[in-house]
Amino acid sequence: MFEILKRQEMADGTVVLNEISAPLIAKNAKPGQFVILKANETGERIPLTMADTDPKKGTVTIIYQVVGKSTALFKSLNVGERYQDVIGPLGKPTHVEKLGTVVCVGGGTGVAVMHPITRALKEAGNRVIAIIGARTKDLLILEDKMKAASHELHVCTDDGSYGHHGFVTDVLKEALNKEDVKLVVGIGPVPMMKFVSKMTAEYKVKTLVSLNAVMVDGTGMCGCCRVSVGGKTQFACVDGPEFDGHMVDFDELSQRLQSYKEEEARAFASYLKMCKAGQ
């Protein structure tokens, strides 16, 4: 089980796609849910929201950015090799219903998480405006897929190397001014989700965000992923990962994401050194 059937590098090799054999998960997974993966015996458990599932083939697809030791280790796995552990589907699925016009905003690898949700919202009969962004053209992912999953796609790059020069929030503002938007879904880096939520709050448009808290078990056993939502503590793994963006304490989430910054840097450095020695 958990064999890698397909592997693809994107965004200059900084982002990797794995299609993994996991029939039980593929059968029951819904958009918005995540899996926990562990590469090998000494590995840690990492949560990743699924970018796609294929119940017929029995596969789940994850797309991740290489940011530290574990994701570098994932990247080193080739087709035919296996993840030792894949657990899911976890978390609550996205609540999908027909509302009218919805805007899906994805930033960085958040676009991968956004894709199945966008598709589901379109299939439910909504008019879907998608806005995706990246720092620069080379880091943009899934443009074609997002185009197919939406009625209207806008692309933004921070440096102006492609599409709109600027942030996704600029385009979102235009849409909010022009259209009768019923729902905004924002998934990406915490600052992006924070600013999207701040903007939609002004327009009083309901907004969902998918929170990427630090997790261990992913089943509600430990509270590592706790977040403050409307002043109450919630566990992102079982109560989320999606929450009302207007209620989330993003600053606390940002801080908690820094919990192991030093340890992460240390682990990554020693991994890179080991890889170098191995060559």
Next chain:
Amino acid sequence: MAEKELKKEKIGRQPMPEQKPEIRRRNFDEVPLGYTPELAMKEAERCLQCKKPSCMEGCPVSVEIPAFIQLVKQGEFTKAARKIWERNALPAVCGRVCPQEAQCEGQCIVGKKDQPVAIGNLERFVADYERANGKGELPPKAAPTGKRVAVVGSGPSGLTVAGDLILKGHDVTIFEAFHKPGGVLVYGIPEFRLPKEIVYSEVHFLERLGAKLQCNTVVGKTVSMEELFRQGFDAVYVGVGAGLPSFLNIPGENLIGIYSANEYLTRSNLMKAYLFPEYDTPIAIGKDVVVLGAGNVAMDAARTAMRLGADRVRIVYRRSKDEMPARAAEIHHAGEEGIEFFLLTAPTRFIGDEKGRVRGMECLKMELGEPDSSGRRRPVPIEGSKFQMDCDLAVIAVGAGANPLLTGSTPELKLNKRGYIIAEPATGKTAMKGVWAGGDIVTGQATVILAMGAGRMASDSIHQYLTWGW
């Protein structure tokens, strides 16, 4: 004859050799070192071989204690192991973590005048001896019945059910949400109290008997209860434990460096964060650690923090030493290792720095008032006693509740108002046909041996159902 009896009385309880406190407080090796065969046989001599053994009444799984001790006395260690297995599939675990003083040893007749026979130490010795020296001979198994049982959760109660039903000839599959089996035995109880290799070897024993183990399967998410029946299981046992951590619900609780005991211990035990960076899971190393709560879990967390390199570890508890729920032996071990007890103290908020890391607590001093519903004297804050206490790591060990992951997706299961499954006390039968439940998901957080006792009763009931249909 008279001379012999006199000699017999002179044998006192044989102490278990253990690592010295000043050494063990900085390593994760097991604290007690175990009996030698000589010590075990000597201790076994102390057993009076009662005709109506009250020790057995104290054992929730009814191990035939005098019979196995008699075999130890004769040096028949393999036979002694076989004797225990008839009633208990996890002797190496039970010998280590059971609160024997409140169970078998608490009922021992010898204990009326002298110290009771060290039943736990002997059980542990037998299991360890068999693991190291046995030929791996398996107990006899009934002919296959063709009935399939799904056991959900591989903690103490689930493993007991699996071990019992496999011997009775049923086809058993254990489903575990984590990537390793054992439940609280692997994520909760630290290596220095229960080496994980021992848990895996007891699980492996069940696998050798024919039980199937499927890890990484979250029943309620990966597969529903309904699907299990569709897949052809004839009965389901739910032993998913009480794994939902309670927090204090005071301001500042989400600061960095504040852990639930579940998280802290899972990182250290299951993920082996104490071996970081050899293992990839990190854990914060506190220098000035406070552990809130005073149960066995709190002792485990405090002793773990000391082993990870803390300068100072304090157990902070709102009642006094007499009300501490932990076993006396655990409190004693913790004290020996330099853990301090800071009693009659309750935190009211956590204080953080500009980076969102915990730096201290604001606390109130307490005094004890009238007994509450639990029979323990209720702590009452002393007015004007507010003070601050520094810390750079806090572990909250104030108990756990029912995790709704499985029960929330299975409406046919009836729950009580605290979210625990309602099951018949004598059988473990739930409101859902073909489904039994036991252990912490029924009783709330209790002990390993009580969960095993619940499993044993449920397995008898499941066996009757599979055999006679009721």
